[in-house]
Every structure is written in structure tokens, then in C-alpha cells.
Amino acid sequence: MPAGLVISAPASGVGKTTLTLALARAWRNRGLHVQCFKSGPDYIDPAFHAAATGRASVNVDSWAMDRGTIAHLVGRGTDADVVLAEGSMGLFDGVAARGVSGTGATADIAEMLGWPVLLVIDPSGQAQTAAAIAAGLRDYRAGVRLAGVVLNRVASPRHEDLVRRALNDAGIAVFGALPRHAEISLPKRHLGLVQAEEQAEIGKLIDEAARFVAEHVDLDAVLGSAASWSPQPAANGMNVTPPGQRIALARDAAFSFIYPHMLEAWRAAGAEISIFSPLADEAPDASADVCWLPGGYPELHAGKIAANARFRSGLRAFADTRPVHGECGGYMVLGTALTDADGIRHEMTGLLGLETSFAKRRMHLGYRLAALAAPMPGHQVGARLRGHEFHYSTIVAQPDTPLAVVHDATGAVIAETGSRRGLATGTFFHLIAEDR
Template sequence: MPRALVISAPASGTGKTTLTLALARAFRDRGLAVQCFKSGPDYIDPAFHAAATGRTSVNLDSWAMPRATIEALVARGRDADLVLAEGSMGLFDGVAAPGRSGTGASADIAEMMGWPVLLVLDPAGQAQTAAAVAAGLRDYRPGVRVAGVILNRIASPRHKDLIRHAMETADIPVLGALPRHAPIALPERHLGLVQAEEFSRLNELIGEAARLVAERIDLDALFALAATWPATEARSAIRVNAPGQRIALARDAAFSFIYPHILEGWRVAGAEIIPFSPLADEGPDSSADACWLPGGYPELHAGRLAANGRFRERLRTFAEARPVHGECGGYMVLGRGLTDKQGTRHEMTGLLGLETSFAKRKMHLGYRKAELQAPMPGFAAGARLRGHEFHYATILAQPDAQLATVRDANGGDVSETGSRRGNITGTFFHLIAEDR
């Protein structure tokens, strides 16, 4: 029977991802099968989890997904020895208006599945107060159980002793402490971590981190605190509408932000996925009946994409008779032009009139609810979708017909409505699930 923990924290930036990777690899090095999950909308961390464990990691989202979908996804951990679900932001951070089965907070997953929480605390600038923070998190929400803490970025042995004594007084187990200057940080860029496939030393770095936590964290005690979890076979498969029977999927360093459960749902629906690389100047396979351009980092490769004439020509030819959809970065590439952060404009495919710029960055972040005003691949007009938006692009022009009425999680109108022109559609939000 597998054991399970949610790894969370009071806030972002405490080191949850690095610690999750290190723990996953440390237990794997002991011969255990480790299954990771990511709470909330994140397209990057699951790939790092897979690198650490050798098993596919997927997102669990209590705002966008119904409980049945979450249970179907976590069932993949039934043959593991240990499940580690990495949280997002702070433990209780979510939206004000609950969604399908919660607010999107990591605490939702912990309570729904009965998994205890391992807190990662960064006590910079504090000592005994760290115990008050941990006690507050422990007592904030009935049904969420804090099993213990790991102290990250400790300044000195005295610093550690002060906090550990306060934690003992508060009856909160301390499983270990990591030094402030531990050389195990992962590189970042403006949307978060660098993608796993871009990092040549990733396996080496995870191995170094695993050795460090094995020395400084009581892995036996941590494993004992994890809850035994009577995992069962999924009652139903993941339900996701496929955009076609044969789907040409852009897949490379510029187009990689698509949730793993979406790809799995397409395959469960009987679709075949045919990847192609726009960066390698490839176009969609001519035998496909739909094309999907996910998000990613096209702004970092805009010059190369603009120069790849074969990709652009083959995509235009494909779009004359078959549907093409772009999400976020893919949507920008379907537009007329993209201006990079240096202010240089690059000609994109021109299938839509969208113009975007990174010269003046503006963050767009949050859950999205969309009601389609016209069809898009896989969905009819009137379909209601749930997704997530996260980018720094500024819209200079969005002249085409509106694809959807889009609102945020609290019902407020969102100006990034997506566009449509002929067989071409695009949105700034990434699809997570359909409202059924």
C-alpha cells in the first residue's frame, strides 16, 4: 500500500520544487518507486518530477477538475511505494470562488485525498517565529494535517537549534534542515523554471540534491509520517475531447506547455498524436486532421521561427482545409507579429491578426472560464471550458472575431478573449478541463 505526502509551504520561493526532486530521487535511490504530482496549473514542474522519478507526473487541479478526474489521475500512484504531491504557492492559496472541487489550493488536494502535509519553511530573518507560522498553518483548516517541517536555508547551527526547540514546544516534528548556501538551486526565467529538456546537468543536479537531503533529513522518519493510502483502480478514464483523430502537435523548446493529462485524454479518446518541430522548420503532418500549437517560449526563438519558411508555408497550407489551434505562445505564433524584449519585431505566420509584444511586459495570471462563441478543435460553439493564463505579453492588436467570452475565477470579464478566422483559432488560456 503506497504512502503519500503533500509538500507545501507558506509561500512561493521556499524551495518546494528542489526539495521535491531531491526527496523523490533520494527515495528512488533506496529502491522505492516514487510517484509525483503537481497541485495547480504548472506546465514545467511535472517534467522535472519525471526526470527525478522515471515516472510521468501530472497536475491535480481542484478548481478546474472534478473530483472524479483527480481520483482517476492519482490512481496512477497505486503501484508506487511513495507519492509526493508538490504544492503551488502557499498551502491555502487559491481563488475566492471555489471551482469544480475546491479553490485550487494545495490544501484542497491534501484534504480530499487524506494526505498529510510536509511543510518547507524558509526562516530567513526569524527564529522562534517560524514555529508560530507552522502552528498557524497546522491549525488553520480542519481536515488538513501538517505532519512535520523541513527547514530550508538555515543560517547557522544556532539558528537551527532555536527553531527546532520552538518547534518541539509547539509539538511539530522537524525532519531536517538544509543550509542557506546549499548548491542545489535550479535556474529560472520569467515564467518560472527553465524547462527540464533544456537543462543538460539536470540529472547530475538532482543527484547532488538527493545526496544532500539523505545526509541532512531523516528519511526514515519522513516515510513513517506519510499516510498509507488505499489506492484503487481508477473508476473512469480521463475524459478530454480530442481535436481530431490524428493530431499534429508542435513539440520542441518553443512549444512545450501542454498539460500531460490533456495528451493522455486525447490518447484515451483514440487519437494519434504526431509531433513536429517548428524550430526544426517542420510543418504539420499532411495526414493529420487537426493541428495544435501549445504554449512555450516562442519569444525566445522568434527570429528563428520567423526565418523558418517551410514551417510557415506548410502550416498555412494545412490551415486551408483543416483546423489549427494555438494556446498562448502558439496563439502568438499564429498572429502577424511578435516583438521581443529588445524591441525587435518578428514576422509570424499571419494566420490571425494578433500582434503581441514583450518590450513592455505585463503579467497576465489566473484561472479562466470560457464559453465558446464559435467552434474550436474538439469543442462546439457554446462549450464551457476551464483553463489557466500565465504570460507577460502585451496585446498590440487583436482584430479578428472573438472566439469566447472569458471570465476570471471570480466572474470578472477578461479582455484576452481569443480569436478566430476561418479554420484558425487561438486563446491565451491553456485548456485544463471542460465543464460538463
């Protein structure tokens, strides 16, 4: 029977991902089968999980998904020995208004699955106060159980002793304390961690993290704190309609942001996926009946995309007779032009009139609920789509027919409506699920 555990923290940036990867690899090195999940709309971390465990990881999200969908997704952990759900932001951080089954907080997933929470606490600049924070998180919400704490970035043995004593007085188990260790720091860029597939040495980094954590953390005690878990049969699956029978999917360093569960749901529904690389100047498969451009980092490769004539002409020819859809970065590439961070304007494919700029960065972040005013691949007029938007571009022009009426998680209407022109459509949000 699998043992389930949620890894969370008081805030972002304290080491959740590093600890998750280290524990997963350390237990895998002991011969255990480890399954990871990511709570929340982060599409980068699952690839790191897969690198550590050798098993595909997916997102579970209480704002966008119902309980049946979450149960279906976590069911892949049935044959594992250990199941780890890595949280996002702080343990109770979500949106103000409840979504499908919760607010998107990691605590929702912990309570829903009945898994205890392993807290990562960074006590930098404090000592006993770290225990007060941990105790507050333990007592904040009935139904969320605390397994214990791993301290990260402790400054000295004396510092560790002060924090350990305070946590012991509060009745909170300390499974280990990690000194600062630059060798296991994961590189970052403006949308989060540099992606796993872009890091040639990611295997060595995870191995070092596993060695370091095994040296300073009681792995047996952590494993013993996890809850025995009997997955409940899911009443239904993903209920996702693929955008087509044969999907040409852009996939390279500029087009890599798509939720793994969406690809799995498309395949499970019988769709075939044909991969092509715009950066390698490849055109979509001529035998496909739909083309999908995910998000990613087109702003870092805008010059190359603009120069790749075979890709641009091939995509335009495809769009003459078949649907093309772009999400976020893919939407920008379907547009007329993209201005990069240096102020250089690059012509894009021109299938839509959208023009965006990174010259003046402006963060767009949050859940999105879209009611389609026009059809897009896989979804008809009136469909209610749930997704998440995260980018730093500014809209210079968005002149085409709006694709949807889009609200944020509070219900406020936002200007990023998406667009439709001919058979081309695009949205700034990444699709997570459709309301049933």
C-alpha cells in the same frame, strides 16, 4: 499499499520543488517506486518530477477538475511505494471563488486525498516566529493534517537550534534542516524554472540534491509520516474529446507548455499524435487532420520562427483545409507579428490578426473559464472550458472574431477572448478541463 504525502510551504520560493525532487530521487535510489503529482496549474514541474522518478507526473487541480477526474489521475500511483504531491504557492493559497471541487489550493488536494502535509519552512530573517507560522498553518483548517517540517536555508547551527526548540515546544516534528547550498539551486526565467529538458545536467543536479537532503533529513521519519493510502476507484475518466484523430503537435523549446494529462487523455481516447518542430523548420504532418501549437517561449525564438519559411508556408497550407489551434505562445505565433523584449518586430504566420508585444512587459496570470462563442478543435459552441493563463505579453491588436466569452476566477469578464479566422483558432489560456 502506497504512502501519500503532500509537500507544501507558507509561500512560493522556499524550496518545495527541490525538496520534492530530492526526496523522490533519494527514495528511488533505495529501490522504492515513487510517483509524483503537481497540485495546481504549473506545467513545468511535472517534467522535473519525471526526471527524478522515471515516471510521468501530471497536474491535479481542484479549481478546474472534479473529484472523479482527480481520482482518475492519482490512480496511477496505485503501484508505487511512495506518492508525493508537490503544492503550488502557499498551502492555503487559491482563488476567492470556489471552482469545480475547490479553490485550487494545495490544501484542497491534501484534504481530498487524506494525505498529511510536509511543510518546507525557510526561517531566513527569523527564528521562533517560524514555529508560529508552522503552528498557524497546522491549525488553520480542519481536515488538513501536518506531518512535520523540513527547514531550508538555515544560517547556522545556533539558528537551527532556536527554530527547532520553538517547533518542539509547539508540538511540531522537525525532520531535518538544510543549510544554504548553491549547488542545488534550480535556474529560473520569467515564467518560472528553466525547463528540465533544457538543462543537460538536470540528472546530476537532482542526484546532488538527493545526496544533500539524505545527509540532513531523516528520510525514514518522513516516510513514516506519510499516510497509507487505498485509492478509491474513479467513477469516470477525463471525459476529454481529442481535437482530432491524428494530431500534428508542435513540440520543441519554443512550444513545450501543454499539460501532460491532456496528451494522455487524447491518446487514451484513441488519437495519434505526430510531433514536429517549428524551430527545426518542420511543417505539420500532411496526414494529420488537426494541428495544435502549445504555448512556450516563442518570444525567445521569434527571429528563428520568422525566418523558418518551410514551417510558416507548411502551416498556412495545412490551415487552408484543416483546423489549427494555438494556446498562448502558440496563439501568438498564429498571429500577424510578435515584438520581442528588445523591441524588434517579427512577422509570424498571419493565420490570425493577433499582434503581441513583449517590449513592455505586462503579467497576465490566473484561472480562466471560457464559454465558446465559436467552435474550436474538439469542442463545440457553448462548451465551457477551464484553463490557466500566464504570460507577459501585451495585446497590440486582436481584430478577429472572438472565440469565447472569457471570465477570470472571480467571474469578471476579461479582454483576452481568443480569436477565430477561417479554420484557425487561438486562446491565451492553456486548456486543463471541460465542464461536464
